[in-house]
Amino acid sequence: MGRVAEKRPKALTFIRQKGEISRGDLAAELSLDKKTVSNLVEELFAESLIASAGFRDSIAGRRQELLTLNGSHSNFIGIDLGGTHIIGILADLNGRSLDRVFFEIRPGLAVEIILDQMKTICRKLMESKQASAPVRAIGICAPGFIDSATGTSIVAENIPGWQDVHLRDIFQKEFNRPVHAEDSSRAYALAEKWLGDGRGREDFLLTDLGYGIGMAIIVNGLLLRGAGNKSGEIGHTIVAPDGPLCSCGNHGCLEAVASGRAIARDAAAGIHAGRSGLLKGLTHGRAESVTAQDVAIAASMGDVFSTELLRAAGNLAGLALANAVNIINPSLLILGGGLIGTNRTMEECVARALATHCMKGIFKDLELRVSRLGIDGSALGCGILAAAEVLGPA
Amino acid sequence: MGRVAEKRPKALTFIRQKGEISRGDLAAELSLDKKTVSNLVEELFAESLIASAGFRDSIAGRRQELLTLNGSHSNFIGIDLGGTHIIGILADLNGRSLDRVFFEIRPGLAVEIILDQMKTICRKLMESKQASAPVRAIGICAPGFIDSATGTSIVAENIPGWQDVHLRDIFQKEFNRPVHAEDSSRAYALAEKWLGDGRGREDFLLTDLGYGIGMAIIVNGLLLRGAGNKSGEIGHTIVAPDGPLCSCGNHGCLEAVASGRAIARDAAAGIHAGRSGLLKGLTHGRAESVTAQDVAIAASMGDVFSTELLRAAGNLAGLALANAVNIINPSLLILGGGLIGTNRTMEECVARALATHCMKGIFKDLELRVSRLGIDGSALGCGILAAAEVLGPA
Secondary structure, three states, rough: OOOHHHHHHHHHHHHHHHEEEEHHHHHHHHOOOHHHHHHHHHHHHHOEEEEEEEEEEEOOOEEEEEEOOOOOHHHHEEEEEOOEEEEEEEEOOOOOEEEEEEOOOOOOOOOHHHHHHHHHHHHHHHOOOOOOOEEEEEEEEEOOOOEEOOOOEOOOOOOOOOOOOOOOHHHHHOOOOOOOEHHHHHHHHHHHHOOOOOOOOOOOOEEEEEEEEEEEEEEOOOOOOOOOOOOOOHHHOHHHHHHHHOOOOOEEEHHHHHHHHHHHHHHHHHHHHHHHHHHHHOOOOOOOOOOOOHHHHHHHOOHHHHHHHHHHHHHHHHHHHHHHHHHHOOOOOEEEEOOOOOOOHHHHHHHHHHHHHOOHHHHHOOEEEEEEHHHHHHHHHHHHHHHHHHHHHH | OHHHHHHHHHHHHHHHOOEEHHHHHHHHHHHOOOOHHHHHHHHHHHOOOEEEEEEEEEEOOOOEEEEEEEEHHOEEEEEEEEOOOEEEEEEEEEEEEEEEEEEOOOOOOOOHHHHHHHHHHHEEEEEEEEOOOOOEEEEEEEEEEEEEOOOOEEOOOOOOOOEOOOOHHHHHHHHHOOOOEEEEEHHHHHHHHHOOOOOOOOOOEEEEEOOOOOOOOOOOOEEOOOOOOOOOHHOEEEOOOOOOOOOOEEEEHHHHHHHHHHHHHHHHHHHOOOOHHHHHHOOOOOOOOOOHHHHHHHHHHOOHHHHHHHHHHHHHHHHHHHHHHHHOOOOHHHHHHEOOOOOOHHHHHHHHHHHHHHHHHHHHHEEEOOOOHHHHHHHHHHHHHHHHHHOOOO
């Protein structure tokens, strides 16, 4: 039975991926005999984890029942703490979004207030009328280093004072549910693997270009975690050795020159220097309140200074990504995050920089996609992370 | 028997790694019962792949025979085509070097002459008096992209005219032995895994700082190959976007500013500009013949200009390596290649740049080592690669 128990998560993953599948195809995929698969399938039916999706005629002429994952078996909450927002998603067992709460937050908020906001979002989703089943578990992500074994957010460079926040303990106590915690970009990549362009892909890079800049690396179908679970820090690769001080303490990191935070900093300086009347107007003259979103909107409205800011950021992000691509040689790079989407300038500059700086032979292997999950990617990924509580390890 | 056949390469690897091991420990490691292990061991004895290394008393008081890999079972030739040298190694089944041939070559040699030199080296080793057994297979490495499935060296940016060279076919025909071909840095990393600081390590980076600059990435004990088998091109990550044209066609690649080739180019310009009397003397005034080795020697003799060249190269190599470390978060970085060893300037600058540019949390996880295999690393790795012919896939 040990071997069958081992196959259970694989069976559930396979049923989810295929959408609908017969017992015979499942047996073939899992290298199990028909009897064993039948027992496993009965077990999953008994637990309402799967449902019948009707019948089809097999080649031999017999009718085969098609199995499908029962999305309404259980619900999950995913919470993404970003630099400028907190997003909560209520998702079903298929990772389908049922409800969503979005809070914009101001950079520099106190840790306690942020945690209260996260709890409020979680509570709202817990009581959502869109729920299709009880909430079984909660997933949370934050930027920076996360100890996923203990569920501790060790440090988030972008949130002053945020250190050793025991997310798992705090939310487990508050909501009496299992809690999983992960790095934002890794949660995002998991969502791409379930729902986005990462489906069926064994190796891809996902980069999250937002208030901060992160990356997840998928190799041979698995997350490359790194020796200390800290891989993917493309935001702290150096693109301008003599550049500005970064929140990490080093100089010239990509995040210090091309993140939403850096763009907002440079935009504020530009407003002070009288370089953009439009940005000044958009912020009612309060230069310090300007955000990268304001810059993207101004650029879309034809503001030259704002467009220049986005171009400079896009070129440097593209340079750093080209370096990562030259090292890892992925078949797919997915661009996600708040800086991608509102305005196409960044995306175009990244694409051009990749073409310029990647080795020709390596660029040839590369497909570039803009995430279809948008800024909900990480929150969705957190919901999916929580679903492991029911589905078992992916 | 299928399962046992599968365990055979694992058994051989384990015996090699441990040096000496009892049947009982082998059974435990392979999760096989004693009877099955005994049969496997008898099979390996019958083929002379293993030998007895004497007896020891077990805890239970019984005498246990210790098994060891029989290095003299067969010999292998490894040939490393570098930018400024060809090195051939005759190795035994343990990867131990028995004989060595070193040819210095001038950059820009015709493809046919290079192939003739490689064949000459191979022939010399084939007839070596140091051989402990017949040569069973040959391993060859070259810089640039290698199609290891077909044994074709697709392109080596550093060797003009070198394109689609069918190394495997050419050497198989000439020497009537199985031939394996691989990228130089990957062969080097394999040698580190067998004989160097990579032993027992599941994740490390090996960088080859020489006439060209390459890297191999080991993750979860396996080589990260990349989607198109082209990973590790740290030499073509961009460290100076407005920098000089690289042999790959892009601008500002690490290789264009910090490789042995770039150092030689800058040294020649320095000699012309009268910046180093010592370098001029070392090259008898023929500035164009200056090599990075000359620069390293001059620096060791106190030449300020040469030291500056090595420092600039070391700083940029360290910057590029820090970026790779920030992305991959390895526990070990091994520095190898011709630019490391003669003079410690590069090594010191790389170490300092890593400390400066790595994220603190990631630098904490990192151990930095200078390769103990030196410039023989890749050739040794090729011998080991060829040993797979006898040992099976590692």
